[in-house]
Amino acid sequence: MARKFSFGATRLMRTPSETRVFDEADTLEGLFVTSSRVESDEPISVVGIAESVHEGILVKAKLKTRWHGECVRCLGEASGEIDVSVIELFEQGADPEGETYHFDGDVIDMVEMIRDNVVLELPIAPLCSVNCKGLCQYCGADLNHGRCECDMAPKDPRWQTLETLRHEGSESAGNAD
Template sequence: MKLQVEQAKEHIGKLFPFKFTEPATVLGEVTAFPWSHHDITISGDFRYDGQNFIVNGTVHTQGDYDCTRCLALVQHEETIPFSETFGVLKDWEDEEASEVVPFDGETIDLTEVIRETLIINEPSQVLCQEDCKGLCVHCGANKNVSPCSCESFVVDPRLAVLRTLLDEKDDD
């Protein structure tokens, strides 16, 4: 995932588009993520502003997730924008204080930027459908497929004594 940028120095402000598709394995050790077995597509553009290279783009990926509520297998696609500024390392005095990512001046390697973008934007919840009913807490049946025969109102065992008081009052 490398961009050849030396030609951009001759054309300050000109946008240079890029697009490539790679297997997620080029990002290193990412096997813990559902998108690790799929290809990722990176597209965008870069330009030279006279001092730094500005890269803007999107990462498109898909993964096989478990629905957060009912555990059904869901294929989830995501397109995530990213933006990063790169500068030639030898031009810097204080590398730590800069928000510019260093590079060698000829080739920008986007691998770490893409990896961080995907990991930071990993969804915390994926649903099979917006109104997923989930699983029955008692029998484990998928409520999206069919309703179960479990009692829907269950009293917390710590409050069961209070429930008996209500039952006694109804008997009177």
């Protein structure tokens, strides 16, 4: 059984400038950052071309999938699409901690490349919409569904004297009748 997001590179390595086109969709688990994630059943589409170059195998691909999360302003559902182009170099026997991807044998396994690039595209602070108003900081009402009517906001002490005068004025006006 073939491994997901991988292909044989024997022919590519033997022939300079040889190319191979790939078009695959499959799922990966564990793609998340603080508040957003790609669900484990969400397919990731990978379409691209692999080319034999002097340094190894150059992979140019377009990655597409959907992400889901919780809006950081209102805690509602947030979602979006990842659509990113990548160009990565795979070197045979390269340092796994280096800046290029390594492969051993004759199989290019793109899972690590896909994982890295999808996670980099996930929003750290997802929003349900760019116009999200968030929650009232005092009572927690969702301001996207209307204006908050709470009276829990602290009063500015600099206006306290004026507020007192206003209440005294309204009481004396009521007694004048």
